Amino acid sequence: MAADLNAFITEETIEGDGEGPLADTTVAVKDNISTAGVRTTCGSEMLADYVPPYSATVVERLTDAGATVVGKTNMDEFGMGTTTETSAFGPTRNPADPERVPGGSSGGSAAAVAAGEADVALGSDTGGSVRCPAAFCGVVGIKPTYGLVSRYGLVAYANSLEQIGPIAGTVEEAAEALSVIAGPDPNDGTTRDPAAVEGAGVPQGGYAAAADGDVDGLTVGVPTELFEGADERVVETVEDAIACLEDRGAETVEISLPSVEHAVQAYYVIATGEASSNLARFDGVRYGHRADSDGNWNESFAETREAFGAEVKRRILLGTYALSAGYHDKYYEKAQDAREWVRRDFEDAFDDVDVIASPTMPVLPFELGEGLEDPLRMYLADANTTPVNLANLPAISVPAGEADGLPVGLQLVGPKFGEATVIRAASAVE
Ligand code: GLN
Numbered sequence: 013m014a015a016d017l018n019a020f021i022t023e024e025t026i027e028g029d030g031e032g033p034l035a036d037t038t039v040a041v042k043d044n045i046s047t048a049g050v051r052t053t054c055g056s057e058m059l060a061d062y063v064p065p066y067s068a069t070v071v072e073r074l075t076d077a078g079a080t081v082v083g084k085t086n087m088d089e090f091g092m093g094t095t096t097e098t099s100a101f102g103p104t105r106n107p108a109d110p111e112r113v114p115g116g117s118s119g120g121s122a123a124a125v126a127a128g129e130a131d132v133a134l135g136s137d138t139g140g141s142v143r144c145p146a147a148f149c150g151v152v153g154i155k156p157t158y159g160l161v162s163r164y165g166l167v168a169y170a171n172s173l174e175q176i177g178p179i180a181g182t183v184e185e186a187a188e189a190l191s192v193i194a195g196p197d198p199n200d201g202t203t204r205d206p207a208a209v210e211g212a213g214v215p216q217g218g219y220a221a222a223a224d225g226d227v228d229g230l231t232v233g234v235p236t237e238l239f240e241g242a243d244e245r246v247v248e249t250v251e252d253a254i255a256c257l258e259d260r261g262a263e264t265v266e267i268s269l270p271s272v273e274h275a276v277q278a279y280y281v282i283a284t285g286e287a288s289s290n291l292a293r294f295d296g297v298r299y300g301h302r303a304d305s306d307g308n309w310n311e312s313f314a315e316t317r318e319a320f321g322a323e324v325k326r327r328i329l330l331g332t333y334a335l336s337a338g339y340h341d342k343y344y345e346k347a348q349d350a351r352e353w354v355r356r357d358f359e360d361a362f363d364d365v366d367v368i369a370s371p372t373m374p375v376l377p378f379e380l381g382e383g384l385e386d387p388l389r390m391y392l393a394d395a396n397t398t399p400v401n402l403a404n405l406p407a408i409s410v411p412a413g414e415a416d417g418l419p420v421g422l423q424l425v426g427p428k429f430g431e432a433t434v435i436r437a438a439s440a441v442e
Contacts, residue, residue, distance in 0.1 A: 017105045019085055019114075019124040024050045026067075026081035028074070034192060035078030040130035042118050043084040044091055045176065046165035047071055054167050055087040055099035055117075058300045058319040068165025069200070070134060070176050070193040077192045082130055085120030089321045090291065091138055091169040093117050094390045095383040096145070098323040103380060108150055108419055112377040115148030117141040121179050122149040131180065132189045136166055138174040139279050140372075140397025143409035146179050147372035147421025150411050152186045152438065153179045155397075157429045158404035159204045161190075162197035170286035173279070173401040183410060183439040184223040190431065191218030204429075212429035222432040223439035228261030230437060233365030235269045238396045242374035245415035250371045253412035253422045253441050257369070260440045267361050267368070271353040272399045278354070279398035280391055281334045281347035288331030291324070326387065355403045362427040367437045370396050372409040372421030396423060406431045410438040 021043050028035065041047060044054045046064040053059045067075075075081065088098040096104045096119025106114040107127040114123040118135025122145030125133050135142040137155040146153025154177045161176050168174070178189035196203045206212040215221040234254065239247055258264055296302030296316035303315035320328070334343040361368060375393055383390045400407045405425055412422035422441060426434040 016110070017107060017123050017127055018102055019104050019120040019127065019129055020083040021053055021055065021086050021101050021120070022051055023083040026050065026071070026075060028078040028080045029076055030078060032076060032078035033188065034074060037079045037132060038082045038130045039074050039079045040083055040085045040121055040124040040133040041071060041081055042087050042121050042133070042135050044087060044136060044167040045071060045134055046167070047081065047084065050084060052084065052167070053101070055089045055101060056319065056321070056324070057100045058294050060100070060301070062299055066165065069162035069197045071165065073193050079132070085118070085124055085133060087120055088117035089324050090167070090287070091117040091136060091141055092287070092323050092327055093383070094140070094144055094393050095378060096120060097380070097384055098321055100321060105380070106149060106377055109377065109417070112379055112418070113148065113383065115145035115373070115377060118179065119145045122146050122151055122153065125149070125151045125179050125181060132185060133179040134176055135179050136174055136176050137401065138169050139283060139401050140394050142177040142179060143372045143397050143407060143421065143423060146409040148377040148419060150419030151179055151181055152183050152411070153177060153409045154186050154190055154431070155400065155407045156190065156194065156431060157406040159202050160194050160206060160406070160429065160431065162200040162203050164197055164199035168290045170283040171290070172286060173283060183408070183435060183442055184220050187219035187223050187435045191220060206429045209429045213432045215432050219431055219435055222435040224436060225260065225440040227257055227437055227440040230262040230367065231365045232257055232262050232264045232437070233267040233361055233368040234264055235267050235272070235368060235370060237269050237272050238370035241395070242371050243376060246371045246374060246376065246420050249413045249415045249420040250422050254369050256441055257437065262437070265365060267365060269357045269361060269399070271350065271357040274350040275354055275399040275402055276391060276395050278347040278350035279394065279402060280330070281343050282351065284327045284331030285335045285344055286331070288328045288335065291328055323387065351402045354399050358403045358405060366433055368425040370423050372396060372423040376415060376418045376420070400425050404428065406434055408434045408438045410441050412441065
């Protein structure tokens with residue numbers, strides 16, 4: 013293992029059961045996804061010694077399909093970040109350039125796959141955390157439709173936005189892992205059977221069968237708003253990848269998604285609001301760190317939160333403020349209105365196009381250290397990924413090529429449960 017990348021927090025094996033479609037496949041699991049008997053830290057001092065008594069549904073499904081889990085990957089603390097630098101376990105380095113970040117928050121997962129330390133990895137994507145590191149590390153990442161993959165056993169950051177998704181070296185491998193983890197779960201009431209959704213088009217033989225490169229007749233929408241403000245080198249590389257789709261028979265049309273200019277702002281109000289409520293459970297009573305406090309219960313709870321890092325504390329404060337009486341209408345409800353507008357913009361766009369293409373990230377991978385100095389700049393880098401979570405849609409990041417020797421990702425977004433279409437389009441770019 014390339015220990016210097018720091019892709020793993022814990023290297024421990026969970027053997028797969030026998031023969032399934034993923035026999036001989038190694039899987040790295042983001043450290044906010046529960047693994048029975050193997051510590052699950054969420055990249056936080058708060059859970060540094062926490063060992064879950066049960067495994068997430070996705071982990072059960074992978075091992076049942078024969079895969080071997082090889083370890084738990086580094087991540088931004090509780091998924092809060094875009095660089096993997098907010099981890100309490102030190103940053104992960106980008107295999108393409110070790111002086112740069114691998115993206116986040118599932119940076120360890122993408123770095124492990126890019127460096128050949130695992131065949132497939134799981135990440136979670138609340139506002140881009142599978143797609144961003146896939147783009148920065150030059151691998152493939154799928155953020156499924158909300159409700160396609162069970163969140164049972166995922167330590168919650170923002171429940172209404174997040175999905176677990178696979179990261180792999182090729183579209184086909186990522187699609188195969190998606191087929192294994194997808195589908196209804198009685199332990200997560202928000203999951204749905206895609207086969208029961210009209211127009212979902214789950215291919216016979218699973219999602220990997222869709223990775224056939226056949227985009228003849230496909231209409232690709234190119235939204236001007238998701239190219240504005242992006243680094244020119246990123247735009248050029250992504251435009252070349254889109255031209256590749258045209259060469260293979262796809263038609264491109266320019267479209268407009270006017271609401272997306274409000275997406276990052278709406279996302280950070282909603283995500284931090286949900287996080288402030290979710291993280292209240294870390295009070296030192298049931299699990300995790302407990303401060304050595306002489307105070308009453310209130311003081312003890314407060315002191316226990318010393319185990320949260322600066323970014324997590326910032327977000328709890330932001331979220332608590334946005335949800336508080338008197339400010340709820342001004343921030344949280346406005347953000348919900350913006351979310352609805354984004355959702356409708358996408359829905360209207362999909363009346364005319366099959367997939368929507370853009371850069372995954374508007375920037376090239378940051379240098380190590382850049383991000384910690386300027387949180388607002390990091391938040392703005394989520395401009396193209398967060399609209400997809402607000403609208404609960406499926407998306408993939410596929411390598412578009414390189415700029416200045418650094419990987420650039422093409423994002424392809426589909427209508428709800430349109431995974432097969434984005435997988436098909438992405439396979440035509442490889
Ligand atoms: N950068 C986003 C955030 O910090 C992405 C988080 C995620 O998808 N887990 O909120």
